[in-house]
Amino acid sequence: MDYLISQPQSGSFNTEIMRQMPDFTEIDITETEFIDLLEVSMMPIQQFFTYYKCAIMEIETKFKVLNEQFSLNGESNPIEFIQSRIKSYGSILRKLHTKNIPRSLDGIESNIHDVAGIRVVCSFVQDIYRLADCFLQQDDITLLERKDYIQNPKPNGYRSLHLIVAVPIFLENEKRLVKVEVQLRTIAMDFWASLEHKLRYKKNLPAETQEMLASDLKMCADESSRWDAKMQEIRNQIQDADGVRTAYPIE
Numbered sequence: 001m002d003y004l005i006s007q008p009q010s011g012s013f014n015t016e017i018m019r020q021m022p023d024f025t026e027i028d029i030t031e032t033e034f035i036d037l038l039e040v041s042m043m044p045i046q047q048f049f050t051y052y053k054c055a056i057m058e059i060e061t062k063f064k065v066l067n068e069q070f071s072l073n074g075e076s077n078p079i080e081f082i083q084s085r086i087k088s089y090g091s092i093l094r095k096l097h098t099k100n101i102p103r104s105l106d107g108i109e110s111n112i113h114d115v116a117g118i119r120v121v122c123s124f125v126q127d128i129y130r131l132a133d134c135f136l137q138q139d140d141i142t143l144l145e146r147k148d149y150i151q152n153p154k155p156n157g158y159r160s161l162h163l164i165v166a167v168p169i170f171l172e173n174e175k176r177l178v179k180v181e182v183q184l185r186t187i188a189m190d191f192w193a194s195l196e197h198k199l200r201y202k203k204n205l206p207a208e209t210q211e212m213l214a215s216d217l218k219m220c221a222d223e224s225s226r227w228d229a230k231m232q233e234i235r236n237q238i239q240d241a242d243g244v245r246t247a248y249p250i251e
Ligand code: 0O2
Pocket: 001, 002, 087, 091, 113, 114, 147, 154, 156, 158, 162, 192, 193, 194, 196, 197
């Protein structure tokens, strides 16, 4: 699923809901009544996804604020771009199936942590850790899980810092805590992950070709990791020369 602000898509999830609904053709109701019934049935699902959209807005704003604040210290903005997405119904259903989770809104809420996803892309690795620390210090953010695939890349070469957090959203009569997955990466990590993602979903390639491409991608991942380190080193030297370096150790 591409990271953009996107509406939940219709698809297999809707098909599943429709399958579980009574056969209205066998009930004596008008088309208008049918549409009304359908709207009422869909409402809890729409409401459910709206909470995630609101949580995305909250978190996106937090990163935009940090981006502005960093630039006040005479540094350039650390964030190159932010993307977000609501996980597609198909992708949610696949995860429910793989993890043997009940197909219900409760099942999704409790077990799928990346229904709402935000990707924060920076130029430099140190900015990722600095932003993550500033973000996690905010008293309305609860860290549920941290996976550091930068310090510990996946065997295929995937690198990113993942934070699963809970953020409150304030509604008319209630406050709800909503889970969001934040992925922080450099431009190089993002470039690599987009290409690798395409390979992952190419099922029609011969196994031999898949293996060869995976091995090439691993080499690119190692190379891009070296680039990130070198670019960071160069930036540190430039900042030292300008006297604006903010010492920030990478963990
Ligand atoms: P999509 O299409 O981005 O939604 P968990 O969520 O903890 O139960 P999971 O899903 O293994 O278990 O968590 P993990 O490994 O932290 O991965 C979550 C997301 O990170 C993935 O979501 C991808 O967006 C990204 N990701 C993780 N590993 C890789 C990888 O090897 N390559 C690429 N390109 N992206 C990766 P989804 O649901 O897989 O996909």
